[in-house]
Amino acid sequence: MATGMPECSPALLLAAGLAVLAIGSYLAAIVVGRGAARYPPVAGTVFHQVYHLRRLHDYYTDLFREHATFRLLAPGRRQIYTSDTAVVEHILRTNFANYGKGASHYDKTSDLFGDGIFTADGDKWRQQRKIASYDFSTRALRDFSGGVFNRDAAKLAHIVSGNAAAKQPMDFQELLMKATMDSIFTIAVGVDLDTLSGSDEGSRFAAALDDASEFTLLRFVNAFWKVSRFLNVGAEAALRRRIEVVDEFMYKRIRARADEISDGQVSKDDLLSRFIQASTRDAGEVDYKHLRDMILNIVMAGKDTTAGALAWFLYMMCKHPEVQERISEEAADAGEATSSIDDFSRSLTDEALNKMHYLHAALTETLRLYPSLPLDNKECFSDDVLPNGLSVGKGDIVFYAPYAMGRMERLWGEDAIAFRPERWLDERGEFLPESPFKFTAFQAGPRICLGKEFAYREMKIFAAVLLRFFVLALHDKDASVNYRTMITLYIDQGLHLTATARGIV
Numbered sequence: 001m002a003t004g005m006p007e008c009s010p011a012l013l014l015a016a017g018l019a020v021l022a023i024g025s026y027l028a029a030i031v032v033g034r035g036a037a038r039y040p041p042v043a044g045t046v047f048h049q050v051y052h053l054r055r056l057h058d059y060y061t062d063l064f065r066e067h068a069t070f071r072l073l074a075p076g077r078r079q080i081y082t083s084d085t086a087v088v089e090h091i092l093r094t095n096f097a098n099y100g101k102g103a104s105h106y107d108k109t110s111d112l113f114g115d116g117i118f119t120a121d122g123d124k125w126r127q128q129r130k131i132a133s134y135d136f137s138t139r140a141l142r143d144f145s146g147g148v149f150n151r152d153a154a155k156l157a158h159i160v161s162g163n164a165a166a167k168q169p170m171d172f173q174e175l176l177m178k179a180t181m182d183s184i185f186t187i188a189v190g191v192d193l194d195t196l197s198g199s200d201e202g203s204r205f206a207a208a209l210d211d212a213s214e215f216t217l218l219r220f221v222n223a224f225w226k227v228s229r230f231l232n233v234g235a236e237a238a239l240r241r242r243i244e245v246v247d248e249f250m251y252k253r254i255r256a257r258a259d260e261i262s263d264g265q266v267s268k269d270d271l272l273s274r275f276i277q278a279s280t281r282d283a284g285e286v287d288y289k290h291l292r293d294m295i296l297n298i299v300m301a302g303k304d305t306t307a308g309a310l311a312w313f314l315y316m317m318c319k320h321p322e323v324q325e326r327i328s329e330e331a332a333d334a335g336e337a338t339s340s341i342d343d344f345s346r347s348l349t350d351e352a353l354n355k356m357h358y359l360h361a362a363l364t365e366t367l368r369l370y371p372s373l374p375l376d377n378k379e380c381f382s383d384d385v386l387p388n389g390l391s392v393g394k395g396d397i398v399f400y401a402p403y404a405m406g407r408m409e410r411l412w413g414e415d416a417i418a419f420r421p422e423r424w425l426d427e428r429g430e431f432l433p434e435s436p437f438k439f440t441a442f443q444a445g446p447r448i449c450l451g452k453e454f455a456y457r458e459m460k461i462f463a464a465v466l467l468r469f470f471v472l473a474l475h476d477k478d479a480s481v482n483y484r485t486m487i488t489l490y491i492d493q494g495l496h497l498t499a500t501a502r503g504i505v
């Protein structure tokens with residue numbers, strides 16, 4: 001219907017609204033800047049972020065070359081960005097109690113993640129961290145997970161082998177997403193989803209979970225998501241349906257396992273069985289919602305992060321064939337001399353993996369340049385002064401940037417952007433770790449990634465099996481490979497490679 005008013009698109013209205021807010025924030029910043037507190041310098045605005053969206057992490061990297069800590073003007077709370085290792089240490093460790101996920105983050109994520117370790121702060125977080133840390137450190141879980149990684153690496157290699165014989169290119173990122181999902185779900189729940197082979201039920205659950213996390217992410221850019229949730233329309237309606245699929249699947253598994261355990265049936269080594277046994281022992285009954293939240297958070301934490309890291313690692317192997325060769329030789333020396341994929345994968349014990357220093361270095365070098373979580377943040381709970389003398393106010397968000405930090409010459413030297421695994425090795429060729437406040441791919445401090453050791457074992461087993469049996473190359477050598485701007489650093493459009501079987505003697 002014609003109204004006589006010029007037509008105005010929602011995007012235009014949004015842009016106009018943001019402009020007013022940004023100008024308001026700018027003026028407020030000038031006024032506040034006259035007070036005692038000295039806030040980080042303003043290096044850009046929310047419009048620059050939108051303008052540079054496709055190369056957002058490189059935009060931040062450029063800004064960090066000018067200022068180790070800066071601010072971007074955005075509507076609402078202050079956004080502070082840092083690549084300063086002292087500031088990172090301050091927010092992640094020294095003043096840990098004053099920085100956390102915050103209420104707004106919980107509000108947006110708790111429909112899907114519940115009160116799990118990813119969303120919780122304070123005592124709720126501490127209690128889960130304690131339980132999960134204990135289980136993650138047990139020999140039984142290590143052995144169980146090692147067997148699962150051996151199984152799934154071999155399964156993946158058989159699929160690659162079939163396509164290699166047919167000279168068929170493959171999207172390795174997609175294959176790795178499925179393989180890591182199968183692995184983490186088996187470790188967490190004791191059930192093989194078998195998405196690698198395309199099982200219907202497993203794939204439906206995995207797709208619902210992926211969609212649900214993407215719809216959850218939309219809440220961070222849609223100021224009206226609560227209205228949509230109330231009206232049950234659009235992405236919010238889709239999110240609700242996906243969560244129903246996830247919950248139905250999860251509760252079915254949890255109930256079945258609890259029944260098996262109460263009937264005195266087989267004791268299993270997966271996390272769910274361990275949590276059920278512990279909760280019936282301590283509380284006398286099973287809290288299904290609590291178990292669902294704990295398990296789902298661990299599954300989410302462990303799947304795409306590891307798949308993304310492995311995909312970028314394989315990309316680096318294609319760009320650096322000499323490194324690929326060296327790792328193939330190191331893997332052959334560490335594992336059993338056999339032409340059987342299954343036997344070789346099984347031979348990759350902890351002892352064999354510990355010998356692979358060069359592979360460890362190459363994976364770490366990949367994560368330095370392509371961290372699975374390129375940007376992370378904490379909410380400030382009360383006014384604070386950072387080690388660089390700059391102020392942070394209650395409610396401000398402090399971002400630290402693993403992607404940009406990995407590329408800073410002042411942190412890594414003139415060759416910071418070069419892929420050079422050797423930088424992680426000492427003169428004896430042994431892996432030399434760096435400060436976690438400088439190499440921040442796994443976060444640092446009390447909330448450092450709980451699955452770091454698991455992730456390295458998984459990545460090493462998958463990488464060793466693939467590179468032992470195949471030579472990998474980019475299907476289209478001239479195609480540009482970029483990231484897609486999301487929470488996790490995915491390769492946009494996938495990683496399409498060809499594999500050629502290696503002659504095994």
Ligand code: HEM
Binds near residue numbers: 302
């Ligand atoms: C290369 C692979 C991985 C990377 C780069 C990675 C990185 C991270 C990062 C950056 C965080 C902090 C996120 C935040 O701000 O809350 C984190 C937390 C966590 N990760 Fe990982 N992760 C990886 C694999 C895994 C795996 C395989 C598991 C499980 C087996 C796991 C379990 C967790 C858990 C439970 C947390 C929450 C810790 C807490 O809040 O106390 N991660 N990870």
